[in-house]
Amino acid sequence: MTPMVDMAFLLVTFFLLATTFKTGEVVWVQIPRSVAGLNLPMTDLLTISVNKDGQAYLSLTSPATRRAWLQKHAQVNQIQYTEEEYRAFEAMSGFGVPTAQLRQLLQMPSEERKRFKQAGIPMKAGNKNELADWIILARVVIPRLRIAIKADATTPYKKVEDVIKTLTDINVLRFTLITQPKGLDDDARY
Amino acid sequence: MLDIDDLPNPNRLRRLGRAKEKPGVVTDMNSMVDMAFLLLTFFMLSTTMYRPRGLEIAFPVPDDTETRVKEVQAVKASQALTLIAMPESKLYYYRGLPEASSIKSLSYGKAGLRTLLQKFIQETPKAVVLLKPHPDCVFEDLVTLLDEMNISRVPRYAIDKASEEELQIMRSAGIPVPNP
Secondary structure, eight states, X not given: OHHHHHHHHHHHHHHHHHOEEOOOOSSOOOOOEESSOXXXXXXXXXXXXXXXXXXXXXXXXXXXXXXXXXXXXXXXXXXXXXXXXXXXXXHOSOBOOOHHHHHHHHHSOHHHHHHSOOOOOOSXXXXXXXXXXXXXXXXXXXXXXXXXXXXXXXXXXXXXXXXXXXXXXXXXXXXXXXXXXXXXXXXXXX | OOOSSOOOOHHHHHHTTOTTOOOOOOOOOHHHHHHHHHHHHHHHHHEEOOOOXXXXXXXXXXXXXXXXXXXXXXXXXXXXXXXXXXXXXXXXEEESSOOTTTOEEEOSSIIIIIHHHHHHHHHOTTOEEEEEEOTTSXXXXXXXXXXXXXXXXXXEEEEOOOOHHHHHHHHHTTOOOOOO
């Protein structure tokens, strides 16, 4: 019995230390594969997910910074959010709606929100680029923010180019394209 | 409740000549094991080993667009290799200046692109590779190109856009080029 207890607790400790909690994905993307690649930090990371249709979604790693992010957003756009709405925003791992729809999304019960089809953060809303605005605010909240693009392998390049242009236009010149590992001799493509 | 660690049998102990030994303290560990495995199952299901990884890219400062163009133009034609990614995983390349006769087709992967790059870097000092993905190709094409740059350790490379003249030359060489 004692060795079994030892083993069980050893495994518990291993899972505690070596893994991170799963977060719900706001949008599913098939990540392209690459041989080279560096590990990204698990904190202070802003991920721009781009699905097959080129719709962009944002997720920021830690809940506390998400609240500060929304506070800045509320301040700049002169919107008042309630405490419940802040809590809902903290709990969401990511989002992809225009600013005008954000309150509606925050007021939904979490089950309904999961089923709700988010249409992406607009990059061309009149003369405003909402995606750029959100990224600028995130950089204000976290000065040493790392930015990564998590695009689908089959997203047309012109859609990804729009996102890259959004970044370079606001002087984000160094960022990461998220990939998953593959072998050096593996030539398979999607 | 079943105890695996049974109390020592006094008769057996006497036979072994250890009659005076005190019986050990028996702890019931079943509930602790239950809890440990419950925690184990919980952590196995609710956590992930996945760590995001990716390719780092850096773009030139946009204010320097003019100097960047000059820089590219200052590259000797003999030092430049241009890779043009087309839709449907088609890849074309030419060295130096674009001419209908010099634009050739290439395959992604070890046999095509990697072999070409390694040969090009070896025989060309101060090699520069220009990546020109067509707007209609997919994101994976860009990732594959950047990945090959890292694998072959290309000292200088840049992401650019294929010019209309280049596309015209490709069309005249009989390569189908969709309008962006």
